Amino acid sequence: MRKINWLNTFFLTATPILGISGTIWLIMHDAVAWQTVIFTVILSFATGFGVTAGYHRLFSHQTYTAHWSVRLFFALIGLASFEGSILEWCADHRRHHRFVDTNKDPYNINQGFWYAHIGWLLVNDPTKRNFSNVTDLQNDPIVAFQHKFNIPISILVGIIMPMLVCSLWSDVIGGFFIAAMLRVTLAQHFTFCINSVCHFFGHKTYSEKLTARDNWFTALFTFGEGFHNFHHQFPNDFRNGIRYFHYDPTKWLIFGLSKLGLTWNLKRVELKQIVSARINYFEKWFSVRESCAKTASYYSKFFSPARGKTLSILMTLEQTAKAYQQFKDKKLAQNKYVHSYRLRKRIYRMYLKRQQKALAESMTQLSRITKRCPV
Ligand SMILES: [Zn+2]
Numbered sequence: 001m002r003k004i005n006w007l008n009t010f011f012l013t014a015t016p017i018l019g020i021s022g023t024i025w026l027i028m029h030d031a032v033a034w035q036t037v038i039f040t041v042i043l044s045f046a047t048g049f050g051v052t053a054g055y056h057r058l059f060s061h062q063t064y065t066a067h068w069s070v071r072l073f074f075a076l077i078g079l080a081s082f083e084g085s086i087l088e089w090c091a092d093h094r095r096h097h098r099f100v101d102t103n104k105d106p107y108n109i110n111q112g113f114w115y116a117h118i119g120w121l122l123v124n125d126p127t128k129r130n131f132s133n134v135t136d137l138q139n140d141p142i143v144a145f146q147h148k149f150n151i152p153i154s155i156l157v158g159i160i161m162p163m164l165v166c167s168l169w170s171d172v173i174g175g176f177f178i179a180a181m182l183r184v185t186l187a188q189h190f191t192f193c194i195n196s197v198c199h200f201f202g203h204k205t206y207s208e209k210l211t212a213r214d215n216w217f218t219a220l221f222t223f224g225e226g227f228h229n230f231h232h233q234f235p236n237d238f239r240n241g242i243r244y245f246h247y248d249p250t251k252w253l254i255f256g257l258s259k260l261g262l263t264w265n266l267k268r269v270e271l272k273q274i275v276s277a278r279i280n281y282f283e284k285w286f287s288v289r290e291s292c293a294k295t296a297s298y299y300s301k302f303f304s305p306a307r308g309k310t311l312s313i314l315m316t317l318e319q320t321a322k323a324y325q326q327f328k329d330k331k332l333a334q335n336k337y338v339h340s341y342r343l344r345k346r347i348y349r350m351y352l353k354r355q356q357k358a359l360a361e362s363m364t365q366l367s368r369i370t371k372r373c374p375v
Pocket residue numbers: 096194195199212228232
């Protein structure tokens with residue numbers, strides 16, 4: 001029998017009770033200040049990004065490098081979610097990736113939806129947490145400082161700061177109930193959804209053996225973390241939603257900061273690896289059904305040629321991308337033939353765009369063919 005973590009249990013019970021009942025009480029008394037609502041939304045996004053862009057994609061997976069000011073900002077604002085220090089969060093999260101869906105996974109979905117969502121925190125013994133997988137982070141002075149003063153900073157940025165800001169428009173009570181308690185509740189449960197909902201609802205897009213799933217709906221309130229099957233398959237990519245239309249504001253933030261020179265070395269998995277993983281997924285889907293004669297003939301008649309077409313588009317795209325890179329590296333006559341240089345650059349980009357579009361269409365076609373297979 002596991003021991004209950006009373007501190008976690010008290011906090012995770014008290015914050016929603018105070019946040020929800022306090023907000024309802026304020027609404028019933030028509031005492032909700034619009035400034036408090038706007039501030040709560042802004043702080044929610046900042047806290048969310050502190051966890052997703054900071055704790056998760058920067059500190060846990062090191063998918064990019066960031067200026068010390070960005071790391072410090074994420075380290076401080078991330079604590080406003082009361083999800084523990086970077087060291088604690090990353091030790092659990094790295095273990096989750098390494099031992100996913102096994103008993104060594106701290107939030108193992110196979111122990112039940114609610115266990116993965118919140119139950120694991122109620123029986124979590126912090127004295128038994130093993131930091132052997134975060135030694136690289138222990139050497140970071142910002143991470144070490146944040147870990148040492150975890151609780152006082154959390155109270156300062158998560159409760160006192162929102163109340164002080166809301167006091168500017170004389171709404172300290174709204175600051176406590178809405179900008180602190182309700183926001184903390186939402187921030188925590190949004191993060192918890194990644195461990196529960198994202199391992200329970202949605203599509204397995206790249207790996208059938210993982211419980212992690214891609215789900216655009218969850219991405220809407222997890223700041224883009226909903227594409228979780230891709231993330232588990234390629235945890236070193238700074239993106240979770242790889243298509244331009246995938247709602248992944250964390251990816252856009254990291255990319256935007258790179259344009260300002262505040263982040264760099266953004267890691268992307270090679271397109272070839274992504275396409276191969278997707279094709280492998282389809283192949284496995286057919287392989288478990290190959291005993292059926294109808295499926296086998298459908299596979300060779302429709303899937304096989306479509307796969308060949310996709311791979312040939314991918315090859316052409318890679319060749320064009322390589323030629324474009326070589327062309328850019330040479331910096332051909334940037335001064336003397338500047339017009340010719342720009343024109344050729346434009347042509348390369350046009351070709352690349354067309355081939356990327358063709359590849360995307362071809363992948364969609366493969367998916368359609370798989371779905372329509374008569375099983
Ligand atoms: Zn996961």
